Amino acid sequence: MKLPDFEAWAVFAAVVEHRSFSAAADALSVSKATVSKAISRLETRLGTTLFHRTSRRLTLTDSGRALAEHAQRIRSEGEAAEQAAFESASAPAGLVRIAAPLTFGIKHLAPVLADFLEAHPGIKIDLRLSDAFVDIVGDGVDIALRIAELPDSSLRARRLGPVTAHVIAAPVYFEKHGRPRHPADLASHACFTYTNTASPDYWRFRKAGGEEASVRVDGPIRTDSGDAMLPALRAGLGVAILPGFIVDADIAAGRLEAVLTDWTIGASALHLITPPGTLRPARVEALIEFLSDRLKRMCSEPR
Incomplete structure (x- = not known):
C-alpha cells in the first residue's frame, strides 16, 4: 500500500482555509499550478471531486466537506510536529x-x-x-x-465554567406590564429573541427542586447580537434573556431589572x-x- 499523499492533503487544507487556489498558493509560497496539480492528484487518488469550480467561485463538494476536517488535522499535526522541533530550543513564537x-x-x-x-x-x-x-x-x-x-x-472542548443568564427588562416595562412570576407568564410579554441558538423562540427554565418549564415567546426584536437589544430594553420595550457579562452593569445601575431569579435559564x-x-x-x-x-x-x- 502506498503512503498517503501528505503534500496534497496539506494543499487541500490550505485551499479550504483560503477559499481559492491563488490565495492558497500565495500562503504556501508555491505556484497556482502546483496547487492545482496537488488537488487533481488527490481527487484522482480518492476517486472523487473535492471542489466545484467556476470562473467566479470555488465551493466544496459534499465529499470535500466531509474530508476537509481530516485534511486540516493532517496539516495541523504536521505543522505542530515541525514547530515542536523548532521551538524545543526557543520560546514559543x-x-x-x-x-x-x-x-x-x-x-x-x-x-x-x-x-x-x-x-x-x-x-x-x-x-x-x-x-x-x-x-x-x-x-x-x-x-x-x-x-x-x-x-x-x-x-x-474544555469547559471553563458556567455563564449565568438573566431574564431582564427595564423597571418601567415591568411597572406597565407586570412582573412575571412564572416562566409561563412570559408568553404574554414582548420578548426579544437571540437567533444564534438552536430554538430561539423557546426559552427553557429549571428550578432547584427539579421543576422544568418551556415557554414559546415572541416579540418585536430578533437579532444575533445581545448588545443590539440593550437600547430597546433600556427604553422599556420588552424582555430578554442575556448573559451577565452583557447586563450586569445595567442591573447594578438600576437601568434593568432581573426577574425569575429563582429559576435557572438554560445551561450555558x-x-x-x-x-x-x-x-x-x-x-x-x-x-x-x-x-x-x-x-x-x-x-x-x-x-
Missing part, C-alpha cells in the same frame, strides 16, 4: 488565530490577551470577534471560545474549543493554558 463572541471578546478576552502578549512577545494574535457560528476547521482557527452547551463532535457554559488532534504548536499550547487559567478564575468570581 508565531501566529495564533482565536475566535470569540463579540461582547465577551471585547470585555473579557481582550484584556487577558494584553497580559498574555506582554509575557510572550514572540507570539502574534489574529482575533476574530463575532456572535455568528465559526467553522473552526474550515476557517483555520486554532482556538475558539463558545458560550453554549456543545453537541457531540470531533472538536476538542464557557468552553475553549480546538480542532481535532493532540499535536499543537507550543504557541497554541501556551495560550490554551493561559486562557484556561484566567478564564476559569473569571467564571468562578462572584458578580
Whole structure:
C-alpha cells in the first residue's frame, strides 16, 4: 500500500482555509499550478471531486466537506510536529488565530490577551470577534471560545465554567406590564429573541427542586447580537434573556431589572474549543493554558 499523499492533503487544507487556489498558493509560497496539480492528484487518488469550480467561485463538494476536517488535522499535526522541533530550543513564537463572541471578546478576552502578549512577545494574535457560528476547521482557527452547551463532535472542548443568564427588562416595562412570576407568564410579554441558538423562540427554565418549564415567546426584536437589544430594553420595550457579562452593569445601575431569579435559564457554559488532534504548536499550547487559567478564575468570581 502506498503512503498517503501528505503534500496534497496539506494543499487541500490550505485551499479550504483560503477559499481559492491563488490565495492558497500565495500562503504556501508555491505556484497556482502546483496547487492545482496537488488537488487533481488527490481527487484522482480518492476517486472523487473535492471542489466545484467556476470562473467566479470555488465551493466544496459534499465529499470535500466531509474530508476537509481530516485534511486540516493532517496539516495541523504536521505543522505542530515541525514547530515542536523548532521551538524545543526557543520560546514559543508565531501566529495564533482565536475566535470569540463579540461582547465577551471585547470585555473579557481582550484584556487577558494584553497580559498574555506582554509575557510572550514572540507570539502574534489574529482575533476574530463575532456572535455568528465559526467553522473552526474550515476557517483555520486554532482556538475558539463558545458560550453554549456543545453537541457531540470531533472538536476538542474544555469547559471553563458556567455563564449565568438573566431574564431582564427595564423597571418601567415591568411597572406597565407586570412582573412575571412564572416562566409561563412570559408568553404574554414582548420578548426579544437571540437567533444564534438552536430554538430561539423557546426559552427553557429549571428550578432547584427539579421543576422544568418551556415557554414559546415572541416579540418585536430578533437579532444575533445581545448588545443590539440593550437600547430597546433600556427604553422599556420588552424582555430578554442575556448573559451577565452583557447586563450586569445595567442591573447594578438600576437601568434593568432581573426577574425569575429563582429559576435557572438554560445551561450555558464557557468552553475553549480546538480542532481535532493532540499535536499543537507550543504557541497554541501556551495560550490554551493561559486562557484556561484566567478564564476559569473569571467564571468562578462572584458578580
